Amino acid sequence: MSRRPENSDERSPKWDAREVGCSALLNGYAWSLQHRARVHATSVDKDDGPFVCIGCNMDVIHRRPYHIRRHFAHHARVSPIDTSRESWLHHRCKTEIFYALQDAHPRGNWICDTRRVIRRRKDDKINRQPDIGGRIGRQPLVIEVQRSSIGIRQLLARTADYTAMGITILWVIPLTEDLGTDLFRPRLIERYLHSLYYGRVYYWLPGMGASVLPTHFSPAVRAVPFRTNEDGHWNDAGFYNKPYKLIRRPNAYGGTIPIIFGFSPHERSAFLPWGETQPLPPARLWQDTLFPWWDKHERSKLLSSYPEVEGSDGDDFDDQFDD
Ligand SMILES: [Zn+2]
Numbered sequence: 001m002s003r004r005p006e007n008s009d010e011r012s013p014k015w016d017a018r019e020v021g022c023s024a025l026l027n028g029y030a031w032s033l034q035h036r037a038r039v040h041a042t043s044v045d046k047d048d049g050p051f052v053c054i055g056c057n058m059d060v061i062h063r064r065p066y067h068i069r070r071h072f073a074h075h076a077r078v079s080p081i082d083t084s085r086e087s088w089l090h091h092r093c094k095t096e097i098f099y100a101l102q103d104a105h106p107r108g109n110w111i112c113d114t115r116r117v118i119r120r121r122k123d124d125k126i127n128r129q130p131d132i133g134g135r136i137g138r139q140p141l142v143i144e145v146q147r148s149s150i151g152i153r154q155l156l157a158r159t160a161d162y163t164a165m166g167i168t169i170l171w172v173i174p175l176t177e178d179l180g181t182d183l184f185r186p187r188l189i190e191r192y193l194h195s196l197y198y199g200r201v202y203y204w205l206p207g208m209g210a211s212v213l214p215t216h217f218s219p220a221v222r223a224v225p226f227r228t229n230e231d232g233h234w235n236d237a238g239f240y241n242k243p244y245k246l247i248r249r250p251n252a253y254g255g256t257i258p259i260i261f262g263f264s265p266h267e268r269s270a271f272l273p274w275g276e277t278q279p280l281p282p283a284r285l286w287q288d289t290l291f292p293w294w295d296k297h298e299r300s301k302l303l304s305s306y307p308e309v310e311g312s313d314g315d316d317f318d319d320q321f322d323d
Contacts, residue, residue: 016073016074021188021246022055022246028041030053033051046061057245078187079187081173087147090174094145096207097145098110139168142168144158155192159281169286170259172204172212173202173203182249185246186217186248192276194216195273195276202214211258212257213252218249219302222242222247226238262288264289
């Protein structure tokens, strides 16, 4: 299995800004922890690191591609999706869910579009085949398995199309391995899905059959060194915790839940996720029936315990609840 390193291939600073959700590096500046100074990418080398982003506090790397000017790029763990061209995982996810649904609910008239695995379609028309489609009672349902190549535009278009047809949609993200609980940076598409489904995404791992693992992205903090000035001398005084703007801690539900029994249809009106540029259309969601398993005030608690941090209010894409 080939996995494309997320930050080392030839991606432009603009792509990085949009995907990560922070444009603070576009001016070429980052913070050098070593020099304790704001530095420009054209005047330093990677030996001047480590560097962090002034806008979001994430680790950044210094890049010097041969064809564009030197710049900084965000650098953080991302979820282990399958980025290979063949996308074996996409195929496995689709077929495994399909056969498990057929077994569990044979009257669902399930279909599975395996052709798209071989023949990638350029158009994205409304009459396209869903990855998996069927019925639960009178409720038409499609399950779309997120593939690495899908962009936000397609996500929005498909969600809008199915909703307009009265079809309920479940977006599933297949992973090659368990995400674990270490900090990570949600991808753009994960951020949108997390907002869409009221603060969780649905991950799937090989062997889960027709079940998924709902996962919430909890806020996280970074230890930032600070100094005090006594009698004109600066002294290292330890660390304080600063909430990350875009880094999260995976907070998975206690176990997997079955797509048929653990969900119900839910109408959601159009909205613009916080900090994003494109609104989500009205959506007819196949939504789990769980109570939130995280502390709904986790973010405000975190912020209130670090009141000295400036500009951290509103840095959130989690607060999309309509309770
Ligand atoms: Zn940043």
